[in-house]
């Protein structure tokens with residue numbers, strides 16, 4: 001379908017498409033198998049000037065918005081969601097600085113992320129704080145002109161690979177959500193180390209690792225925003241990043257549909273290509289309808305977010321739920337179309353199905369998204 005992209009947007013798609021076809025697809029199975037971080041590919045994305053798509057020009061970025069980012073991510077995810085996640089996690093790590101950081105922090109860190117020279121990560125989750133984002137136990141205490149962090153973050157995407165970490169910690173625990181503050185921690189900071197690296201069902205090219213803060217000392221100026229403003233910064237960051245997860249679902253579903261149609265045209269059973277059977281055609285038709293509907297919703301949500309950045313929670317959660325549920329269904333059906341071959345590692349669809357599951361879980365489960373949508377509806381109808 002024609003989404004009436006501008007010339008610049010079409011160019012973003014073409015550059016991302018080329019990286020996907022020439023670089024990502026040829027090595028995705030190997031990186032998945034070896035659970036290897038896609039450093040070369042991220043560097044190539046940086047060299048193609050796509051690393052700072054969503055960062056303002058004054059900080060060395062392209063100056064685009066959510067929609068521009070979505071267009072690039074869709075292509076990368078068509079190739080591999082593990083690689084696309086590693087790229088997207090830079091944005092998640094950068095957004096707290098973009099949204100709440102001081103000019104000093106922005107001037108220092110954003111150009112490094114925009115050029116692709118440094119990778120970023122976002123550290124919220126802990127053993128006892130997942131959906132309940134305000135339940136974090138990592139602490140930060142001011143000591144002279146330094147903050148001292150103690151605690152452990154878990155399941156951090158780009159953990160161990162990123163250089164710049166946006167970390168939330170409790171500065172005033174008795175204040176609950178209002179007592180949380182965000183900081184920038186650098187990989188070389190004293191008292192900061194990496195813990196367990198997870199072995200995952202899918203997105204195995206992405207790194208998911210513990211971060212350990214043991215009397216980790218950082219300069220006072222690394223505080224993002226204001227003391228006590230961390231929870232709101234986290235919520236706003238997730239509002240910005242969830243359309244990115246949604247579009248990973250669209251790209252993944254498109255990749256699975258492509259594989260299923262090509263296979264169905266080639267595979268002969270009962271003397272005919274299986275695409276000539278109505279049972280297979282209906283499966284493919286539903287996959288195509290759902291993928292296009294998800295794309296249309298994500299594009300609409302991303303354009304809405306760029307135009308109305310203060311009213312984004314509902315649009316962001318709606319597209320995240322819909323597109324990631326579609327990705328799970330479409331990839332599962334792609335395996336069904338390929339049958340026994342689909343279950344084997346010789347074809348990419350089993351990986352696609354494994355990769356799809358996390359999209360319904362990370363950056364807020366789809367159950368949490370429905371809570372957000374419900375709460376927003378409640379507010380809207382009170383006006």
Ligand code: COS
Pocket residue numbers: 124125130131132133134177231232235236238239313362363364365368371372
């Ligand atoms: N933008 C701005 N402010 C927001 C906000 C948003 N999107 N969402 C909440 N807030 C504000 C609220 O207005 C409230 O402010 P006041 O204290 O002034 O009233 C404050 O934040 C607390 O909000 P709330 O009471 O709704 O917080 P809850 O603890 O009930 O949590 C959910 C709300 C469940 C939505 C939140 O914890 C969440 O998003 N959880 C999922 C986290 C997640 O995605 N984890 C995955 C790992 S991160 S990769």
